Amino acid sequence: MSTVPYVAEKQVAIAAVRRACTLTASVFNKLVKNETLTKDDKSPVTVGDFSAQAVVNTILGHAFPDDRIVGEEDAADMRAESGVELRNRIVELANETLTGPLQPGEENIWGLGSGKAQTAEQIMDVIDRGNYDGGRTGRFWTLDPIDGTKGFLRGEQYAVCLALINNARVELGVIGCPNLPVSASAPTGERGCIFVAVRGEGAYQIPLSPSSTVEPIRLQIPDLSQDQLNLLESVEKAHAKLSFNEKVAQVLGITREPTRMDSQAKYCALARGDGGVYLRMPTGAGYREKIWDHAPGSVLVEEAGGVITDSRGQPLDFGLGRTLGENFGFVAAGKKVHSRVLEAVKKAKEDEATGSA
Numbered sequence: 001m002s003t004v005p006y007v008a009e010k011q012v013a014i015a016a017v018r019r020a021c022t023l024t025a026s027v028f029n030k031l032v033k034n035e036t037l038t039k040d041d042k043s044p045v046t047v048g049d050f051s052a053q054a055v056v057n058t059i060l061g062h063a064f065p066d067d068r069i070v071g072e073e074d075a076a077d078m079r080a081e082s083g084v085e086l087r088n089r090i091v092e093l094a095n096e097t098l099t100g101p102l103q104p105g106e107e108n109i110w111g112l113g114s115g116k117a118q119t120a121e122q123i124m125d126v127i128d129r130g131n132y133d134g135g136r137t138g139r140f141w142t143l144d145p146i147d148g149t150k151g152f153l154r155g156e157q158y159a160v161c162l163a164l165i166n167n168a169r170v171e172l173g174v175i176g177c178p179n180l181p182v183s184a185s186a187p188t189g190e191r192g193c194i195f196v197a198v199r200g201e202g203a204y205q206i207p208l209s210p211s212s213t214v215e216p217i218r219l220q221i222p223d224l225s226q227d228q229l230n231l232l233e234s235v236e237k238a239h240a241k242l243s244f245n246e247k248v249a250q251v252l253g254i255t256r257e258p259t260r261m262d263s264q265a266k267y268c269a270l271a272r273g274d275g276g277v278y279l280r281m282p283t284g285a286g287y288r289e290k291i292w293d294h295a296p297g298s299v300l301v302e303e304a305g306g307v308i309t310d311s312r313g314q315p316l317d318f319g320l321g322r323t324l325g326e327n328f329g330f331v332a333a334g335k336k337v338h339s340r341v342l343e344a345v346k347k348a349k350e351d352e353a354t355g356s357a
Protein backbone atom coordinates (compact mmCIF):
# COMPACT_ATOMS: atom_id res chain seq x y z
CA MET A 1 0.00 0.00 0.00
CA SER A 2 1.46 3.34 -0.96
CA THR A 3 1.06 6.27 1.42
CA VAL A 4 0.72 9.89 0.45
CA PRO A 5 3.99 11.63 1.34
CA TYR A 6 4.40 14.69 3.54
CA VAL A 7 0.77 14.90 4.71
CA ALA A 8 1.63 16.43 8.10
CA GLU A 9 4.28 18.72 6.62
CA LYS A 10 1.79 20.03 4.08
CA GLN A 11 -0.88 20.71 6.67
CA VAL A 12 1.56 22.53 8.96
CA ALA A 13 3.13 24.51 6.10
CA ILE A 14 -0.27 25.70 4.86
CA ALA A 15 -1.32 26.73 8.38
CA ALA A 16 1.96 28.59 8.92
CA VAL A 17 1.75 30.42 5.59
CA ARG A 18 -1.91 31.33 6.23
CA ARG A 19 -1.10 32.84 9.63
CA ALA A 20 1.86 34.75 8.18
CA CYS A 21 -0.32 36.10 5.35
CA THR A 22 -2.90 37.36 7.85
CA LEU A 23 -0.09 39.16 9.64
CA THR A 24 1.51 40.74 6.57
CA ALA A 25 -1.84 41.86 5.15
CA SER A 26 -2.73 43.60 8.41
CA VAL A 27 0.76 45.09 8.85
CA PHE A 28 0.55 46.68 5.42
CA ASN A 29 -2.38 48.84 6.50
CA LYS A 30 -0.59 49.98 9.65
CA LEU A 31 3.03 50.39 8.51
CA VAL A 32 4.64 53.60 9.64
CA LYS A 33 7.83 55.27 8.50
CA ASN A 34 10.38 53.84 10.92
CA GLU A 35 9.10 50.28 10.50
CA THR A 36 11.12 49.70 7.34
CA LEU A 37 14.90 49.27 7.46
CA THR A 38 17.50 49.04 4.73
CA LYS A 39 19.70 45.94 4.85
CA ASP A 40 23.42 45.80 4.03
CA ASP A 41 22.59 44.81 0.44
CA LYS A 42 20.39 47.97 0.20
CA SER A 43 17.18 45.92 0.04
CA PRO A 44 14.27 46.89 2.34
CA VAL A 45 12.99 44.83 5.27
CA THR A 46 9.93 45.67 7.37
CA VAL A 47 8.49 44.67 10.73
CA GLY A 48 6.25 42.42 8.61
CA ASP A 49 9.22 40.38 7.32
CA PHE A 50 10.64 39.78 10.83
CA SER A 51 7.35 38.98 12.52
CA ALA A 52 6.19 36.69 9.70
CA GLN A 53 9.47 34.77 10.03
CA ALA A 54 8.85 34.51 13.80
CA VAL A 55 5.35 33.12 13.19
CA VAL A 56 6.35 30.51 10.62
CA ASN A 57 9.45 29.40 12.54
CA THR A 58 7.43 29.05 15.76
CA ILE A 59 4.86 26.83 14.07
CA LEU A 60 7.53 24.71 12.36
CA GLY A 61 9.44 24.48 15.63
CA HIS A 62 6.40 23.08 17.47
CA ALA A 63 5.50 20.61 14.75
CA PHE A 64 8.98 19.48 13.68
CA PRO A 65 11.42 20.34 16.48
CA ASP A 66 14.37 18.62 14.79
CA ASP A 67 14.01 20.34 11.42
CA ARG A 68 16.41 23.09 10.42
CA ILE A 69 15.33 26.28 8.70
CA VAL A 70 17.06 28.43 6.09
CA GLY A 71 15.23 31.73 6.55
CA GLU A 72 15.96 35.05 4.90
CA GLU A 73 15.89 37.27 8.00
CA ASP A 74 17.78 37.30 11.29
CA ALA A 75 17.26 39.13 14.58
CA ALA A 76 20.53 41.11 14.66
CA ASP A 77 18.80 44.49 14.15
CA MET A 78 16.31 43.65 16.89
CA ARG A 79 19.07 42.74 19.33
CA ALA A 80 20.94 46.02 18.75
CA GLU A 81 20.58 48.69 21.43
CA SER A 82 18.91 50.96 18.92
CA GLY A 83 16.41 48.22 18.07
CA VAL A 84 14.10 48.46 21.12
CA GLU A 85 11.14 50.02 19.30
CA LEU A 86 11.52 47.68 16.36
CA ARG A 87 11.77 44.70 18.70
CA ASN A 88 8.67 45.64 20.68
CA ARG A 89 6.59 46.07 17.56
CA ILE A 90 7.72 42.73 16.07
CA VAL A 91 7.06 40.87 19.34
CA GLU A 92 3.60 42.43 19.55
CA LEU A 93 2.74 41.51 15.94
CA ALA A 94 4.06 37.95 16.17
CA ASN A 95 2.25 37.26 19.46
CA GLU A 96 -0.99 38.75 18.16
CA THR A 97 -0.85 36.33 15.22
CA LEU A 98 0.30 33.26 17.14
CA THR A 99 -2.28 33.56 19.91
CA GLY A 100 -5.25 34.14 17.57
CA PRO A 101 -8.04 31.53 17.75
CA LEU A 102 -7.56 28.10 16.23
CA GLN A 103 -8.56 27.99 12.54
CA PRO A 104 -9.93 25.10 10.47
CA GLY A 105 -7.01 22.86 9.48
CA GLU A 106 -4.98 23.74 12.59
CA GLU A 107 -6.54 21.12 14.88
CA ASN A 108 -3.46 18.92 15.18
CA ILE A 109 -0.89 21.68 15.35
CA TRP A 110 0.26 21.91 18.91
CA GLY A 111 0.90 25.35 20.36
CA LEU A 112 -1.50 27.33 18.18
CA GLY A 113 -4.54 29.04 19.63
CA SER A 114 -3.10 28.52 23.11
CA GLY A 115 -3.19 32.21 23.89
CA LYS A 116 0.35 31.91 25.25
CA ALA A 117 2.55 34.84 24.24
CA GLN A 118 6.32 34.48 23.80
CA THR A 119 8.92 36.77 25.34
CA ALA A 120 11.06 39.10 23.21
CA GLU A 121 14.01 36.79 23.80
CA GLN A 122 12.03 33.79 22.54
CA ILE A 123 10.84 35.69 19.46
CA MET A 124 14.40 36.74 18.56
CA ASP A 125 15.69 33.21 19.12
CA VAL A 126 12.96 31.71 16.97
CA ILE A 127 13.71 34.19 14.15
CA ASP A 128 17.35 33.11 14.40
CA ARG A 129 16.36 29.47 13.97
CA GLY A 130 16.38 30.52 10.32
CA ASN A 131 20.18 30.78 10.36
CA TYR A 132 20.82 27.28 9.04
CA ASP A 133 23.24 27.17 6.14
CA GLY A 134 21.55 24.43 4.12
CA GLY A 135 23.59 21.90 2.17
CA ARG A 136 23.59 18.68 0.18
CA THR A 137 22.24 16.21 2.75
CA GLY A 138 19.44 16.07 5.27
CA ARG A 139 16.11 17.74 5.61
CA PHE A 140 15.45 21.46 6.08
CA TRP A 141 12.90 24.17 5.32
CA THR A 142 13.46 27.35 3.34
CA LEU A 143 11.49 30.45 4.30
CA ASP A 144 11.06 33.82 2.68
CA PRO A 145 8.62 35.54 5.05
CA ILE A 146 7.92 38.33 2.55
CA ASP A 147 9.19 37.65 -0.94
CA GLY A 148 9.05 40.80 -3.03
CA THR A 149 9.28 43.27 -0.15
CA LYS A 150 9.32 46.12 -2.67
CA GLY A 151 6.04 44.89 -4.14
CA PHE A 152 4.63 44.57 -0.61
CA LEU A 153 5.56 48.20 0.13
CA ARG A 154 3.90 49.33 -3.12
CA GLY A 155 0.71 47.45 -2.23
CA GLU A 156 1.31 45.13 -5.19
CA GLN A 157 2.33 41.47 -5.39
CA TYR A 158 4.35 39.73 -2.71
CA ALA A 159 4.35 36.20 -1.33
CA VAL A 160 5.01 34.22 1.84
CA CYS A 161 7.16 31.33 0.61
CA LEU A 162 7.94 28.06 2.37
CA ALA A 163 9.56 24.89 1.03
CA LEU A 164 10.80 21.59 2.41
CA ILE A 165 14.05 20.26 0.98
CA ASN A 166 15.36 16.73 1.55
CA ASN A 167 18.80 15.71 0.29
CA ALA A 168 18.87 18.76 -2.01
CA ARG A 169 15.51 17.92 -3.61
CA VAL A 170 12.53 20.24 -3.09
CA GLU A 171 9.70 18.00 -1.82
CA LEU A 172 7.03 20.51 -0.82
CA GLY A 173 6.31 24.13 -1.67
CA VAL A 174 3.67 26.48 -0.26
CA ILE A 175 3.32 30.05 -1.55
CA GLY A 176 0.80 32.47 -0.06
CA CYS A 177 -0.17 35.42 -2.27
CA PRO A 178 -2.48 37.78 -0.34
CA ASN A 179 -2.79 40.30 -3.21
CA LEU A 180 -3.07 37.93 -6.16
CA PRO A 181 -6.51 37.79 -7.84
CA VAL A 182 -8.11 34.39 -7.32
CA SER A 183 -8.66 34.27 -11.06
CA ALA A 184 -6.65 36.13 -13.68
CA SER A 185 -9.84 36.50 -15.68
CA ALA A 186 -11.22 38.72 -12.89
CA PRO A 187 -8.26 40.99 -12.10
CA THR A 188 -10.35 43.32 -9.96
CA GLY A 189 -12.22 40.48 -8.25
CA GLU A 190 -11.46 38.58 -5.05
CA ARG A 191 -7.80 38.46 -4.00
CA GLY A 192 -5.72 36.07 -1.95
CA CYS A 193 -4.70 32.52 -2.78
CA ILE A 194 -2.26 29.83 -1.73
CA PHE A 195 -0.34 27.54 -4.06
CA VAL A 196 0.72 24.10 -2.85
CA ALA A 197 2.80 21.37 -4.45
CA VAL A 198 4.09 18.07 -3.08
CA ARG A 199 6.60 16.23 -5.26
CA GLY A 200 4.75 13.55 -7.22
CA GLU A 201 1.34 14.71 -5.98
CA GLY A 202 0.53 17.65 -8.27
CA ALA A 203 0.15 21.41 -7.91
CA TYR A 204 -2.94 23.09 -6.48
CA GLN A 205 -4.42 26.49 -5.83
CA ILE A 206 -6.40 26.71 -2.59
CA PRO A 207 -8.20 29.62 -0.92
CA LEU A 208 -6.24 31.89 1.40
CA SER A 209 -9.05 31.88 3.93
CA PRO A 210 -9.00 28.76 6.13
CA SER A 211 -12.79 28.83 6.46
CA SER A 212 -13.47 28.88 2.70
CA THR A 213 -15.35 25.89 1.30
CA VAL A 214 -13.91 26.38 -2.21
CA GLU A 215 -12.26 23.13 -3.37
CA PRO A 216 -8.58 23.01 -4.37
CA ILE A 217 -7.97 23.63 -8.08
CA ARG A 218 -5.45 21.29 -9.73
CA LEU A 219 -3.00 23.27 -11.85
CA GLN A 220 -1.61 22.23 -15.19
CA ILE A 221 0.37 24.60 -17.40
CA PRO A 222 -1.68 24.82 -20.61
CA ASP A 223 -0.28 24.57 -24.13
CA LEU A 224 -0.47 28.24 -25.04
CA SER A 225 -0.69 29.28 -28.68
CA GLN A 226 1.90 31.70 -30.04
CA ASP A 227 -0.44 34.70 -29.72
CA GLN A 228 -1.27 33.83 -26.09
CA LEU A 229 2.36 33.54 -25.06
CA ASN A 230 4.05 36.26 -23.01
CA LEU A 231 6.86 36.72 -20.53
CA LEU A 232 6.50 36.98 -16.77
CA GLU A 233 9.22 39.20 -15.34
CA SER A 234 10.30 41.37 -12.40
CA VAL A 235 9.03 44.87 -11.78
CA GLU A 236 12.42 45.92 -10.41
CA LYS A 237 15.07 46.62 -13.05
CA ALA A 238 17.83 45.88 -10.54
CA HIS A 239 16.55 42.30 -10.03
CA ALA A 240 16.59 41.05 -13.62
CA LYS A 241 17.93 42.14 -17.00
CA LEU A 242 14.68 43.21 -18.61
CA SER A 243 16.36 44.49 -21.79
CA PHE A 244 17.55 40.94 -22.48
CA ASN A 245 13.99 39.65 -22.03
CA GLU A 246 12.90 42.00 -24.79
CA LYS A 247 15.43 40.45 -27.17
CA VAL A 248 14.35 36.91 -26.26
CA ALA A 249 10.71 37.87 -26.82
CA GLN A 250 11.67 39.19 -30.27
CA VAL A 251 13.49 35.98 -31.18
CA LEU A 252 10.48 33.97 -30.02
CA GLY A 253 8.13 36.18 -32.02
CA ILE A 254 6.12 37.05 -28.91
CA THR A 255 3.74 39.90 -29.57
CA ARG A 256 2.02 40.25 -26.19
CA GLU A 257 3.43 42.70 -23.65
CA PRO A 258 5.25 41.11 -20.68
CA THR A 259 3.50 40.78 -17.33
CA ARG A 260 5.56 42.46 -14.62
CA MET A 261 4.97 41.21 -11.13
CA ASP A 262 7.03 41.07 -7.94
CA SER A 263 7.89 37.88 -6.04
CA GLN A 264 7.32 34.17 -6.61
CA ALA A 265 3.75 35.07 -7.57
CA LYS A 266 5.32 34.82 -11.06
CA TYR A 267 5.77 31.05 -10.60
CA CYS A 268 2.13 30.83 -9.42
CA ALA A 269 0.92 32.78 -12.45
CA LEU A 270 2.91 30.48 -14.73
CA ALA A 271 1.57 27.34 -13.03
CA ARG A 272 -2.03 28.38 -13.71
CA GLY A 273 -1.38 29.57 -17.26
CA ASP A 274 -1.42 33.37 -16.76
CA GLY A 275 1.60 33.95 -18.98
CA GLY A 276 3.76 31.35 -20.64
CA VAL A 277 7.39 31.94 -19.66
CA TYR A 278 9.14 33.15 -16.50
CA LEU A 279 12.51 34.50 -17.61
CA ARG A 280 14.89 35.96 -15.02
CA MET A 281 18.37 36.86 -16.25
CA PRO A 282 21.14 38.22 -14.02
CA THR A 283 21.91 41.92 -14.28
CA GLY A 284 25.64 41.25 -14.13
CA ALA A 285 26.02 42.92 -10.74
CA GLY A 286 27.23 39.67 -9.13
CA TYR A 287 24.02 38.97 -7.18
CA ARG A 288 23.68 35.34 -6.06
CA GLU A 289 20.13 34.06 -6.06
CA LYS A 290 18.86 32.58 -2.79
CA ILE A 291 17.32 29.12 -2.38
CA TRP A 292 14.24 30.53 -0.56
CA ASP A 293 13.48 32.65 -3.64
CA HIS A 294 13.07 29.66 -5.98
CA ALA A 295 12.56 26.43 -3.99
CA PRO A 296 8.76 26.52 -3.61
CA GLY A 297 8.26 28.04 -7.07
CA SER A 298 10.35 25.35 -8.71
CA VAL A 299 8.38 22.40 -7.29
CA LEU A 300 5.12 24.20 -8.09
CA VAL A 301 6.09 24.64 -11.74
CA GLU A 302 7.34 21.05 -12.06
CA GLU A 303 4.22 19.61 -10.49
CA ALA A 304 2.11 21.72 -12.85
CA GLY A 305 3.85 19.89 -15.70
CA GLY A 306 6.45 22.55 -16.45
CA VAL A 307 10.22 22.68 -16.56
CA ILE A 308 12.62 24.97 -14.70
CA THR A 309 16.35 25.22 -15.39
CA ASP A 310 19.00 27.87 -15.49
CA SER A 311 19.37 29.79 -18.75
CA ARG A 312 21.79 27.13 -20.11
CA GLY A 313 19.28 24.34 -19.50
CA GLN A 314 21.06 23.01 -16.38
CA PRO A 315 19.02 21.92 -13.35
CA LEU A 316 18.95 24.19 -10.29
CA ASP A 317 21.06 22.93 -7.40
CA PHE A 318 19.44 23.43 -3.98
CA GLY A 319 22.30 21.61 -2.22
CA LEU A 320 24.94 24.35 -2.39
CA GLY A 321 23.98 26.24 0.77
CA ARG A 322 21.92 29.42 1.16
CA THR A 323 22.48 30.47 -2.45
CA LEU A 324 22.08 28.70 -5.78
CA GLY A 325 25.73 29.34 -6.64
CA GLU A 326 26.91 31.08 -9.76
CA ASN A 327 23.98 32.95 -11.31
CA PHE A 328 23.05 31.91 -14.85
CA GLY A 329 19.46 33.08 -14.60
CA PHE A 330 16.25 31.04 -14.73
CA VAL A 331 13.90 29.77 -17.40
CA ALA A 332 10.57 28.29 -16.32
CA ALA A 333 7.82 27.31 -18.77
CA GLY A 334 5.62 24.52 -20.04
CA LYS A 335 7.63 21.62 -21.52
CA LYS A 336 7.31 22.51 -25.22
CA VAL A 337 7.88 26.22 -24.77
CA HIS A 338 10.82 25.73 -22.40
CA SER A 339 13.12 24.24 -25.05
CA ARG A 340 12.18 27.03 -27.48
CA VAL A 341 13.07 29.63 -24.83
CA LEU A 342 16.48 28.03 -24.19
CA GLU A 343 17.21 28.23 -27.94
CA ALA A 344 16.05 31.84 -28.02
CA VAL A 345 18.22 32.76 -25.02
CA LYS A 346 21.21 31.19 -26.77
CA LYS A 347 20.50 33.15 -29.95
CA ALA A 348 19.99 36.43 -28.05
CA LYS A 349 23.30 35.86 -26.20
CA GLU A 350 25.12 35.19 -29.48
CA ASP A 351 23.59 38.31 -31.04
CA GLU A 352 24.64 40.31 -28.00
CA ALA A 353 28.22 38.94 -28.22
CA THR A 354 28.54 39.72 -31.93
CA GLY A 355 26.79 43.08 -31.57
CA SER A 356 24.25 42.12 -34.22
CA ALA A 357 21.22 42.97 -32.11
Ligand SMILES: Nc1ncnc2c1ncn2[C@@H]1O[C@H](COP(=O)(O)O)[C@@H](O)[C@H]1OP(=O)(O)O
Residues within 6 Å of the ligand: 043, 044, 072, 144, 146, 147, 148, 149, 150, 233, 234, 235, 236, 238, 239, 240, 261, 262, 263, 264, 287, 293
Ligand atom coordinates in the same frame (compact mmCIF):
# COMPACT_ATOMS: atom_id res chain seq x y z
N1 LIG B 1 19.91 42.73 -6.61
C1 LIG B 1 19.03 41.75 -6.69
N2 LIG B 1 18.98 40.96 -7.80
C2 LIG B 1 18.07 39.98 -7.89
N3 LIG B 1 17.15 39.72 -6.92
C3 LIG B 1 17.15 40.47 -5.80
C4 LIG B 1 18.08 41.53 -5.64
N4 LIG B 1 17.83 42.11 -4.44
C5 LIG B 1 16.82 41.43 -3.88
N5 LIG B 1 16.39 40.45 -4.69
C6 LIG B 1 15.35 39.47 -4.43
O1 LIG B 1 14.68 39.23 -5.65
C7 LIG B 1 13.37 38.81 -5.36
C8 LIG B 1 12.37 39.68 -6.02
O2 LIG B 1 12.48 39.50 -7.34
P1 LIG B 1 11.37 40.16 -8.19
O3 LIG B 1 11.79 41.57 -8.36
O4 LIG B 1 11.39 39.35 -9.43
O5 LIG B 1 10.12 40.02 -7.41
C9 LIG B 1 13.20 38.92 -3.94
O6 LIG B 1 13.46 37.68 -3.38
C10 LIG B 1 14.22 39.89 -3.52
O7 LIG B 1 14.40 39.73 -2.18
P2 LIG B 1 13.21 40.00 -1.07
O8 LIG B 1 12.67 38.66 -0.64
O9 LIG B 1 13.99 40.66 -0.04
O10 LIG B 1 12.15 40.88 -1.67
Ligand SMILES: [Mg+2]
Residues within 6 Å of the ligand: 043, 044, 045, 072, 149
Ligand atom coordinates in the same frame (compact mmCIF):
# COMPACT_ATOMS: atom_id res chain seq x y z
MG1 LIG C 1 14.53 40.75 1.49
Ligand SMILES: [Mg+2]
Residues within 6 Å of the ligand: 144, 146, 147, 148, 292, 293
Ligand atom coordinates in the same frame (compact mmCIF):
# COMPACT_ATOMS: atom_id res chain seq x y z
MG1 LIG D 1 12.69 36.87 -1.77
Ligand SMILES: [Mg+2]
Residues within 6 Å of the ligand: 049, 072, 144, 145, 146, 147, 148, 149
Ligand atom coordinates in the same frame (compact mmCIF):
# COMPACT_ATOMS: atom_id res chain seq x y z
MG1 LIG E 1 12.01 38.39 1.59
